[in-house]
Amino acid sequence: EAGVAQSPRYKIIEKRQSVAFWCNPISGHATLYWYQQILGQGPKLLIQFQNNGVVDDSQLPKDRFSAERLKGVDSTLKIQPAKLEDSAVYLCASSRWTDFSYEQYFGPGTRLTVT
Amino acid sequence: AQTVTQSQPEMSVQEAETVTLSCTYDTSESDYYLFWYKQPPSRQMILVIRQEAYKQQNATENRFSVNFQKAAKSFSLKISDSQLGDAAMYFCAYRFNQAGTALIFGKGTTLSVSS
Numbered sequence: 001e002a003g004v005a006q007s008p009r010y011k012i013i014e015k016r017q018s019v020a021f022w023c024n025p026i027s028g029h030a031t032l033y034w035y036q037q038i039l040g041q042g043p044k045l046l047i048q049f050q051n052n053g054v055v056d057d058s059q060l061p062k063d064r065f066s067a068e069r070l071k072g073v074d075s076t077l078k079i080q081p082a083k084l085e086d087s088a089v090y091l092c093a094s095s096r097w098t099d100f101s102y103e104q105y106f107g108p109g110t111r112l113t114v115t
Numbered sequence: 116a117q118t119v120t121q122s123q124p125e126m127s128v129q130e131a132e133t134v135t136l137s138c139t140y141d142t143s144e145s146d147y148y149l150f151w152y153k154q155p156p157s158r159q160m161i162l163v164i165r166q167e168a169y170k171q172q173n174a175t176e177n178r179f180s181v182n183f184q185k186a187a188k189s190f191s192l193k194i195s196d197s198q199l200g201d202a203a204m205y206f207c208a209y210r211f212n213q214a215g216t217a218l219i220f221g222k223g224t225t226l227s228v229s230s
Contacts (some may be wrong), residue, residue: 042206042220106160
């Protein structure tokens with residue numbers, strides 16, 4: 001079974017530029033999560049999708065961050081314009097909605113550096 | 116709001132020795148899961164062990180075991196017979212037991228293993 005795929009793995013941009021990250025979850029996983037992991041901290045949920053609908057985006061800075069999950073499979077996370085404090089690893093995870101253990105499987109992450 | 120606290124930013128252990136990582140959490144819920152995740156340097160996060168709050172028996176996975184104290188809201192991870200490959204960042208995480216809810220992570224403990 002293929003794991004959660006993310007691209008790019010690394011990205012360096014200047015502040016005020018825009019950037020987009022892509023995630024392909026494990027096949028059959030209805031729930032998709034985007035987490036932000038700032039250096040030295042644990043991951044923090046940005047947004048959660050159930051199929052192509054948003055379940056929780058309460059911690060997403062909506063003035064600059066946006067995300068979509070068209071057709072309930074792949075997802076993109078966009079930052080526009082980026083700020084220095086957006087430097088972090090962006091993790092995508094997926095899980096089965098019906099899995100009793102609700103285990104989340106993580107992708108390798110995208111490391112963003114904003115200069 | 117639920118919170119997870121890991122009070123040990125760094126721990127070290129020698130090969131073949133045993134080490135215990137601490138975690139406390141705060142919640143008003145009675146039905147939830149607790150997890151320990153491992154994040155090796157530049158590699159993706161993987162699940163080490165999970166504990167369901169309603170199960171009194173402590174979970175065990177090979178060399179990994181937990182000490183779950185529900186009343187004290189404590190959830191420590193014991194790694195026995197430590198190996199060089201155990202070196203990683205370890206995150207304690209909480210999730211309310213409802214389909215699709217996101218994880219709440221602690222700040223992590225960096226474990227180094229020496230030969």
